Amino acid sequence: MNDTVAKLVIFLAERDGIEKLVETFQYVSKLVNWQFEATHPDLANRFKQWEVASGLSRKAFRTDKFLTGFTALRRKHGSTPTFNLLAVFANAGEMVYFFFDHFL
Numbered sequence: 001m002n003d004t005v006a007k008l009v010i011f012l013a014e015r016d017g018i019e020k021l022v023e024t025f026q027y028v029s030k031l032v033n034w035q036f037e038a039t040h041p042d043l044a045n046r047f048k049q050w051e052v053a054s055g056l057s058r059k060a061f062r063t064d065k066f067l068t069g070f071t072a073l074r075r076k077h078g079s080t081p082t083f084n085l086l087a088v089f090a091n092a093g094e095m096v097y098f099f100f101d102h103f104l
Contacts, residue, residue, distance in 0.1 A: 009071050012064030019061035026054035062098070069095035 033047040072091040 005067060006071055009064055009067045012061065012067065015061055016064075019058055022054050022057050022061065026051055026058065029054065062101070066095055066098040069098065 029047040029051040033044045033051060036044040036047065069091045073088060073095070
């Protein structure tokens with residue numbers, strides 16, 4: 001398949017390293033926010049905003065994990081109906097997991 005969803009999955013999968021870097025920024029800003037809450041509330045607020053923005057960016061980058069499962073559901077998986085059914089359950093379960101992972 002060479003449609004828009006498949007191209008989006010490839011594009012987002014190539015940015016997996018960026019998601020890890022943004023994750024590092026998110027957790028560092030969380031730690032700095034925690035450290036400066038009492039002494040420098042204005043600086044802590046900036047780092048809190050950076051943490052929230054990094055979290056939203058990570059959700060956008062992690063969309064590829066959900067879309068990968070969706071793309072895999074559209075393909076033919078095996079030669080027998082049993083393999084097809086197992087593949088559908090596996091990919092659907094993974095999609096549900098990553099969908100709800102966005103809300104956490």
